[in-house]
Amino acid sequence: MKTLAQDSAQKVDKGRVINDFSIQVATVNGSGSQSSNSVLMRSIFQMGIPVSGKNLFPSNIAGLPTWFTIRINKDGWVARAEQVDILVAINPQTAHDDVKSLTAGAVCISPIDLKLDAVRSDITHYQVPFSELAAEATDQVKLRKLLTNMIYVGVIAELLGIDQNEIETSIRRQFEGKGKAIDLNLVAASKGQQWAKANLKKDDCFYVERMNKTSGKIIIDGNEAAALGCLFAGATVVCWYPITPSSSLCETLIEYLKKYRIDKKTGKATFAVVQAEDELAAIGMALGAGWAGARSFTSTSGPGISLMAEFTGYGYFTEIPTVIFDVQRVGPSTGLPTRTSQADLLSTYCLSHGDTKHIILLPGTVEECYSLAVQAFDLAERFQTPVFVLSDLDLGMNHWMADRLPYPDKPIDRGKVLTAQDLERLGKFERYHDVDGDGICYRTTPGTNHPLAAYFTRGSGHNEKAQYSERPEDYENLMKRLDRKYQTARKYVPKPELDIDRQARVGIIAYGSSHCAILESRSQLRNAKLPVSYLRIKALPFTEELRQFVERLDRIYVVEQNRDAQLRDLIRLELPEHAMKLQSICHFSGLPISARFVTDAILGEEG
Amino acid sequence: MVATQSNQPLSSEPHTNRIGLTQADYKGAVSTLCDGCGHDAVTSQIIKAFYELGIEPHRVTKLSGIGCSSKTPAYFLGRAHGFNSVHGRMPSVATGVSMANQQLLQVGISGDGDTASIGLGQFCHIVRRNVPMIYIVENNGVYGLTKGQFSATADLGSKLKTGVVNDLPPIDLCGLAIELNCSFVARSFAGDPKQLVSLLKASASHKGTSVLDVISPCVTFNNHEGSTKSYKYAKDHEIPLHELSYVPFYEQITVDYEPGTVQDVEMHDGSHIMLKKLGLDYDPSNRINALMTLQKAHAEGQFLTGLLYIDESKPDFTTLMNLVDEPLAHLPEGVVRPPKAVLDEIMNSLM
Known part of the structure; x- marks a missing residue:
């Protein structure tokens, strides 16, 4: 909790928290909230403010609780934030627990009939008559539940200061080609916004303000x-x-x-x-x-x-x-x-x-x-x-x-494939003969019109001519060549991404979706006066950069989202002489790893 | 015995076929199966059928799963690419090949263990999709390569060499294939080369999955008294549904038959199967009758052979895919990688 409070303290600017908080919407799976959450996220994105959206959903089609979290962060941190600042508690099944999990000073927007103000008094409550507003928005009973979702978007927009034009643009985009849905949702969002304007007194510190950090970006x-x-x-x-x-x-x-x-x-x-x-x-x-x-x-x-x-x-x-x-x-x-x-x-x-x-x-x-x-x-x-x-x-x-995703800058590589003309020129073809010494042999594809083209592919032991073989030397040669091929791959696979801090004695190795949390954690560690270098693995087999990185540092934390420190163990196998330098930070709750988790784990060791 | 055929000189055959190849060009490596194995007899008929049809070997792919039968693609068409896959999964490989290159003629060889047990699911789905291929099950009722355990096609009450009696009913792969709307279903016997070669040729003309369930005795583990998959049992009990002859598209039909005695089935490529009526008046285009006939034969312990069912109108898998004429495997970068303008358009839509 100490560290969470520290995070909070940094966000506040003259009593206002601008573009640095998270919104969590708690709804029921299958209730149509996904569209509303997309509209909300995109509207903020269109205001130039960095956002990320994480959907925590059950293995279920309809009826079980689901949570959607939007993190708004002016610095562009997009990892999961552990703290919820604004809760939209629509789901009665989870509302009490959801409210209880908030930290003091948080905001809760909820249907008035849930009476959540009785559960917590140390947070700001905005209680909204969603049913009444939905009834005003449409006379079709079936649609009212769906529209509740867009009503909360309107309420949030009014409270945070999200530009109404952006909400409208996002709704039009979300329901593109469905005129009726656009009209209904525009009405619902407007209902929410108008009601909030007329009935709610802003009593919290969270605001959005237009920035220019998302231009040229996609979601x-x-x-x-x-x-x-x-x-x-x-x-x-x-x-x-x-x-x-x-x-x-x-x-x-x-x-x-x-x-x-x-x-x-x-x-x-x-x-x-x-x-x-x-x-x-x-x-x-x-x-x-x-x-x-x-x-x-x-x-x-x-x-x-x-x-x-x-x-x-x-x-x-x-x-x-x-x-x-x-x-x-x-x-x-x-x-x-x-x-x-x-x-x-x-x-x-x-x-x-x-x-x-x-x-x-x-x-x-x-x-x-x-x-x-x-x-x-x-x-x-x-x-x-x-x-x-x-x-x-x-x-x-x-x-x-x-x-924006870049167009490929290299032509397609089809590898070592021989055509009928190649076979005619070579006068010889053995499917598993390592002609070039890199472990990669030449192949032909079925349909190649040449008497030399065919070979027999088999999962049983085979020699260089692809013939069945149980000879010990044929098997050993094949397995050694496959390993040679794997060693060749070290020069072709993507190299790790390196960010060396010259002062650092400590390093982080991570991969995959942990990346965003590591970036943010390094910033937190820098603030805590602990510079760390970072290497992000992008492929197996490992490349030479890994050894160089490990050699230059005293201690390395391998951060990953599993229980058994799988990458750390693979690195230990690769660099046994450095095994003891490699420590492990494992996150395996099923939720995405957060920066704070990484920071706390490293500070716990290094602090 | 039939199984020695593959080793006999074939001096009576014409020297070359219509594309100028000899029968030797359709052979493969020397078989390592037991002397007299039914599978070798099937191999011989495959060589004969493809040679006589003048099919270009490089246009053929040979696929198989695991087991004695699945070894046989190495023994024919040495000039065709072969794929000896994992146990029971040959159909999925064939499905992938058909998508990559619909111009290839695929021959799959499987066994009763490979198809009726571990591969039953994939068998059902390749039939359901009607992937164009010849699917041969060399059916001997036992696992040969693991030394003689019952397979799922062993008949109720049949006996192993050890005296163990099978107390489970068999899976009839032909009945199952017809049930699944297979477009070509035949049953034959490794000891009936004349019928088998005609069925093989007809299946090569069929555009869809052709299932050929060939009783192919295992001389080592299932050719004894008490077996219902032995040479003797099959010879004694075989009842051909009709006398089959195949007339390829490049030949004229010259034989005259008495009206009403022959059913002429025209195939996709213009070839014909002529079905001369024998004792039974059997129409292989009638699916319900085919199923009833099989059920009745089971009840009465008959071993019916011939073309059980054919439907030349059912669209095949690659036709349904509406693929460009050029095989997907050969499409150049300019065709498969959309231009930059497409990526720009997509990126704009995500902004």
Whole structure:
């Protein structure tokens, strides 16, 4: 609590807290609050103020509680804030607990009939007759519940000083093409705003003021960004099976494919999408397509990854390109399907029985969900192997402010594929012969019209000619070459992002969605006079930069969102001589990690 | 015995086929299966059918799962790409291949263990999707490679060599395929090469999933007295539904039949299957009758072979995908990566 109070103290400027607080809306799943929350978030974004939105939702279609948190931060910090400053307590199931969890001085906007002022007297209450206002907004009983959501948007807008024009613009955008919905929601927002203006006396310190920190920015979630990566990587075969939190990746992509990848002249598709019967089939299809020469991928989450283990080992051993997105959720087993985690790292790294090591890309921002998706396809085809992209629910499904995604600056790399002409010129082809000494062999695709082109792909032991072999030396040579290929990958995978503080003796290593919390935590640590260097891992296998970073520091905190310090352990295996330097900070509640959690953990050790 | 056929010189065959290849060009590596294995007989008929049809080997892909039968793609069409996948998952691989390159002719070889147990789900779904491929089940009622355990197609009451009696009812893959609206379903016998080769040729002309359930005896673990998948049992009990002949699209129909004695089924590519009536008056275009006939045969312990069901009108998977003519695998960057203007448009919509 001490540290939270410190955070609060820094925000207040002459009794006003401007552009630095968080709003939490507690509603019921399936009640339509998502649209209202998007409108609210976007309106603030359009005022040039940095925002982020996190949806904490249950594994349920309708009826269970859900919370949406909007963090407004003038410095651009977008990690989860632990403290709620303004609560909109619409859900009677959770209202009492929600109010009790507030800190003193917070604000609570609630339906008047919940009588929440009786629960807490040390916070500011704004009690609103939502039912009456909804009844005034429409005579259709069915719609009243939905409109309640837009009424609270109007109330908040009036209390915080959100520009009415921005609310209107956001509503028009949110319900684009649905004239009736636009009209109704405009009325509802206006009802809320007018009522608040006439009936509420501002009795809190939270305000928004226009800035210019969002111009040129977009709002996007990581799954949509990854989908765009697939679109611009030229993916042609999409094999998927629905699973939270990855489904929206393929669903969004399908919409884009329909719009941008239909041949204008013939009306025919330059892509194929199949919703498989399960993840076992999804990965089989992706490998079949990759083997036949298409850019294929599948998208899943933890349980799907477990099911894909056998085929992934096949792809590694027989050297077939494909891309597998794992939008991580909390495991093991069904776990918490709608909560975030980074606990699939270790199991994915060596997924399958036998000796396997996979190339894994670790996007830390929504921009990287896009750019690393593009790169994953090039790496898969260059290295002729399944390549994983490990994102998570926080990145994948939450709304993030981002820079405009850049157009790919490199041509597509299809890797070492021989054509009939190549075969004619070479006069020889052995599928698993390491001609170039980098561990990567040449392949042909089915349909290549040359007597030398064909080979037999098998998950059993094979020699350089792809013939069945149980000879010890053939197996050893194959496994050594696969390792050589993996070593080659160190030079091709994205390098870590480095931020060295010359004064620092302490460092942080992190990856994935922890990034935003680390950035903010380093600022907090700087204020606490503890400079720290930072290295963000973007891929496995590790690259040389990791060793250099670890060597120059006394102590390193590896921050990750799992219980078992999975990345820390992998680094220890990589750099055993530095094992004792590496300490672990693990966050695994299912909620996104916060800056304060990291700061407190490090100060606890270093302070 | 039939199984030695693949090793016999084929001197009576024409020297080359219509694309100038010899039958040897359609062979693969030497089989490592047991002498007399039914699977080798099926392999021989695949070689013969593809050779006689003059199919370009490079246009073919051979796929399989795991088990004795799944080894056989190595033994035919050495000039075609092969994919020996994981247990029971060949259908998903074939589905992926079909999307990447719809111009390939896919031959999948599976067994009763690979299809009727671990792969039953994928079998159902490839049939349901009507992915264009020839799906051959080399059905011997036992797991050979693990030394003779019952499979899910073993008949009720059939006996293992050890004397163990099967007390579970069999899964009839043909009945299941018809139930799932499969567009080409046939049952044959490795010891009936004439019928098998005609069915193989017909399935190569079919655009959709062709399921061929071929009783292919295991000489080592299931060819004894008390087995219902032995050469002797199948020979003694086989009842062909009709006498089959196949006329490829590039040949004229020359044989004259008495009116009413032959059903002529025209295939997608203009080829014909001629079904000469035998004792039974069987119409393979009648799905409900096909199911009833199979049920009745089960009840009466009959082993019916022939073309059980055909529907040339059912659209196949890749046609439903409405793909561009060029295989997706070969599309150039200019086609698959939208221009920068598209990204700009999307970015503007997200601002």
